[in-house]
Structures are given as C-alpha cells and as structure tokens.
Amino acid sequence: MIWLLIKLIVEKNCLRYAPKRNSGHASSINSIKWYPLDTGIFVTGSSDKSVQVWDTNEMKAVEKFTFSGYVYHTDFSPRNGKTSHLIATALSNDQIRLCDIRTGSHSHTLRGHCSAVNNVVWSKRNSNGLMSCGQDGKIIMWDIRKSNAAMHYFDRENGSSQMAHGGSVFTMSQTEGGLFLVSHGQDQHIRCWDIISGENTMINFGVTPSVQANKVNSAISVNSCYPGLLYLPLNSTIAIYDILSGQHVNDLTAHFKHVTGVCFDNVGFETFFMLKRWHNSSLGTTSSRI
Numbered sequence: 309m310i311w312l313l314i315k316l317i318v319e320k321n322c323l324r325y326a327p328k329r330n331s332g333h334a335s336s337i338n339s340i341k342w343y344p345l346d347t348g349i350f351v352t353g354s355s356d357k358s359v360q361v362w363d364t365n366e367m368k369a370v371e372k373f374t375f376s377g378y379v380y381h382t383d384f385s386p387r388n389g390k391t392s393h394l395i396a397t398a399l400s401n402d403q404i405r406l407c408d409i410r411t412g413s414h415s416h417t418l419r420g421h422c423s424a425v426n427n428v429v430w431s432k433r434n435s436n437g438l439m440s441c442g443q444d445g446k447i448i449m450w451d452i453r454k455s456n457a458a459m460h461y462f463d464r465e466n467g468s469s470q471m472a473h474g475g476s477v478f479t480m481s482q483t484e485g486g487l488f489l490v491s492h493g494q495d496q497h498i499r500c501w502d503i504i505s506g507e508n509t510m511i512n513f514g515v516t517p518s519v520q521a522n523k524v525n526s527a528i529s530v531n532s533c534y535p536g537l538l539y540l541p542l543n544s545t546i547a548i549y550d551i552l553s554g555q556h557v558n559d560l561t562a563h564f565k566h567v568t569g570v571c572f573d574n575v576g577f578e579t580f581f582m583l584k585r586w587h588n589s590s591l592g593t594t595s596s597r598i
Contacts, residue, residue: 332360332369333352333354333356333358333360334354334356335354335355335356336354336355337352337353337354337355338353338354338355338378338379338380338381339351339352339353339379339380339381339382340352340353341382341383341384341395342384343384343409344384344385344386344392345392347364348363348364348365349361349362349363349364349409350362350364351382351384351395351409352382353379353380353381353382353397354378354379355378355379357374357375357376357377357378357379358372358373358374358375358379359372359373359375359379359382359395359397359407360372360373361409371409371412373395373397373405373407373412373414375397375399375401375403375405376399376401377399377400377401377402377403377424378399378400378424379397379398379399379400380398380399380400380424380425380426380427380523381397381398381425381426381427381428381523381525382395382396382397382398382428383395383396383428383429383430384396384430385430385435386430386431386432386435390435390436391430391435391436391452392435393408393409393410394406394407394408394409394415394452395407395409396428396430396438396440397428398424398425398426398427398428398440398442399424399425400424400425401424402419402421402422402423402424402425402442402444403417403418403419403421403425404416404417404418404419404421404425404428404438404440404450405417405418406418406452416452416457418438418440418450418452418457418458420440420446420448420450420457420458420461421440421442421443421444421446421448422442422444422446423442423443423444424442424443425440425441425442425443426441426442426443426476426477426478426479426522426523427440427441427477427479427480427523427525428440429480429481429482429489431449431482431486431503432482432484432485432486433485433486433487433503433504436451436452436453437449437450437451437452437459438450438452439480439482439489439503441472441477441479441480441491442476442477443476443477443522444476445471445472445473445474445475445476445477445493445494445495446461446462446470446471446472446477447461447462447472447473447477447480447489447491447501448460448461448462449461449462449503449506460506462489462491462501462506462508463508464497464499464508465508466507466508472491472493472499472501473491473493473494473495473497473499474493474494474495474497475493475494475495476493476494476522476523477491477492477493477494478492478493478494478519478521478522478523478524479491479492479523479524479525479526479540479541480492480526481526481527481528481538482503482528483528483535483536483551484528484530484535484536485534485535486503487502487503487504487535488500488501488502488503488509488535488551489501489503490526490528490538490551492516492519492524492526492540494519496515496516496517496518496519497513497515497516498513498516498538498540498549498554499511499513500513500551500554511551511552511553511554512554513549513554513556514554514556516540516542516547517542517543519541519542519543520543520566521541521543521566521568523568524540524541524567524568524569524570525541525568525569525570525571526538526539526540526541526570527539527570527571527572528551528572529572530572534552535551535552536551537549537550537551537557538550538551539560539570539572540570541566541567541568541569541570543566543567544561544563544564544565544566544567545559545560545561545563545567546559546560546561546567546570547559548560
C-alpha cells in the first residue's frame with residue numbers, strides 16, 4: 309500500500325521519502341507510473357478522484373486531472389508509440405478515461421464495464437490497443453481509434469459469454485513480447501490469454517488461495533526465461549508460477565500482512581514489493597530490506 313503522507317523523490321540514483329507538503333493528494337495513492345519518454349515525469353492516481361503529473365526536478369505537481377470516480381490504476385502507452393502522451397485511467401465508476409498530458413484534457417471515455425475497473429494495460433504490440441479488467445469479471449481489448457472501441461471480450465470458455473473470470477478480476481500482466489496476458493480473479497483461477505487471438509490458452513495453474521483484496525498488482529519477469537515467470541501477490545505471500553506450464557514454482561514469504569503490489573526490475577533482475585526485495589536468481593531464498 310502506498311500512503312498519501314509520503315512522496316517519492318529521486319536523488320543521486322537513490323530513493324528516499326519526504327513528508328507531505330502543501331501539494332499532493334488528499335487520499336491514498338493507488339498507482340504510480342513513470343512517463344516512458346522522460347524520466348523527469350511520473351504520474352500518480354489516487355482515491356481523491358484525481359491523477360497528478362509530477363516534475364521530479366521541482367518535486368511538485370504540474371498537471372492535475374479530476375474525475376467522478378476513484379482512480380484505481382493508471383498506465384502510459386508504450387515507449388515511442390503514437391499514443392505515448394496518453395494516460396489510461398481505471399475508475400471506480402466503471403469508466404476508463406484517457407488523459408492527454410500535452411493538452412491537459414480528457415481525450416476519450418471508454419465504456420464497456422458494468423462495475424469498477426481495476427486495471428488497465430497498454431498493448432506492447434499495438435500502440436492503439438488497450439486492455440482492461442474489472443470487478444464485473446470482464447477483460448476487454450480496446451482500439452482507441454474506433455468509436456465502438458471495445459474490440460474483444462476475453463471469454464474463459466472461448467465462446468461468447470464475455471466473462472473472463474467468475475467474479476472480480478484482481479490483476480493482469482502482459483509478457484515482455486506482448487503475446488500473452490495473465491490474469492487472476494476472485495474465482496481463484498489464473499488464466500493465460502493469447503493476446504493476438506484473444507483466446508484462453510487453457511493452461512492449468514491449479515486453484516489459488518482466496519485473496520482478501522479488491523485488487524493487486526502482479527508482475528512478469530523478463531530475460532530469465534520465455535515468456536517469463538508470474539509473480540502474484542496472494543495475501544501475505546508472493547507466489548511464483550511458470551507461465552507456459554502453469555507450474556507453481558515457489559513462494560516468497562517475508563510480509564506479515566497483505567502484499568498489494570509487485571514490480572520487476574528489468575535492469576537488476578530483482579523483484580520488489582512493499583519494503584522487501586528478492587534476487588531473482590535465488591527465487592526468494594535470500595532477501596534484504598530496501
């Protein structure tokens with residue numbers, strides 16, 4: 309959980325925390341994303357119903373977008389894409405809003421979910437492609453260029469039910485090459501999807517423990533194997549799964565309370581979550597505090 313009383317400062321390649329000043333969010337921060345084209349900019353999404361764009365040199369918000377729902381997640385379009393200036397925002401009022409940091413305005417509203425949207429992910433293969441998952445059990449592929457933007461509803465039976473999971477979809481992550489999407493839901497199942505065909509690959513990951521959370525952020529490793537390993541928060545444990553076989557490889561344990569997010573370091577090949585880090589080569593057998 310990222311709390312509003314802190315803000316992230318980058319100084320001399322180190323991370324430190326500073327007390328909240330006059331500018332900032334008025335409620336909990338649910339998402340932080342770096343701008344892919346400029347490391348001097350990052351955005352935060354909050355339960356105060358706003359997204360703020362931050363300048364790391366000035367350490368202040370330089371732009372603010374406000375909404376009618378809580379902001380559960382944000383994502384930037386991929387590096388060097390035609391839509392890299394757009395922030396996709398998942399909202400509690402069943403909408404997805406696209407914010408343009410060049411103009412400071414809302415450029416699109418995507419409607420297709422029946423309840424809160426938990427997560428949004430831009431396609432790594434198509435700069436106009438966006439995927440979203442929600443508490444209605446749906447995962448939707450969007451083409452933001454079209455007026456009827458919903459291109460495909462992922463179906464767990466590969467039929468026409470439009471239901472990816474039997475309950476809320478907690479999280480989804482995309483493999484490095486953009487070929488597969490991996491999701492986890494309230495039905496205690498992990499599903500691997502072929503993004504090109506939109507079909508469920510039917511890989512059996514088994515049944516996971518029940519998760520006591522509305523949403524979590526999972527991660528997929530890169531360069532260690534293809535297509536990678538899934539790091540999935542399951543309450544106080546981070547479970548590791550092989551994406552191609554569905555095998556439960558290992559568990560990382562160190563937290564005493566719920567883990568809500570995981571981030572994989574593409575440079576140092578380490579996995580970060582909460583205030584711990586694990587070296588990927590050991591699959592969690594050693595740990596050190598950040």
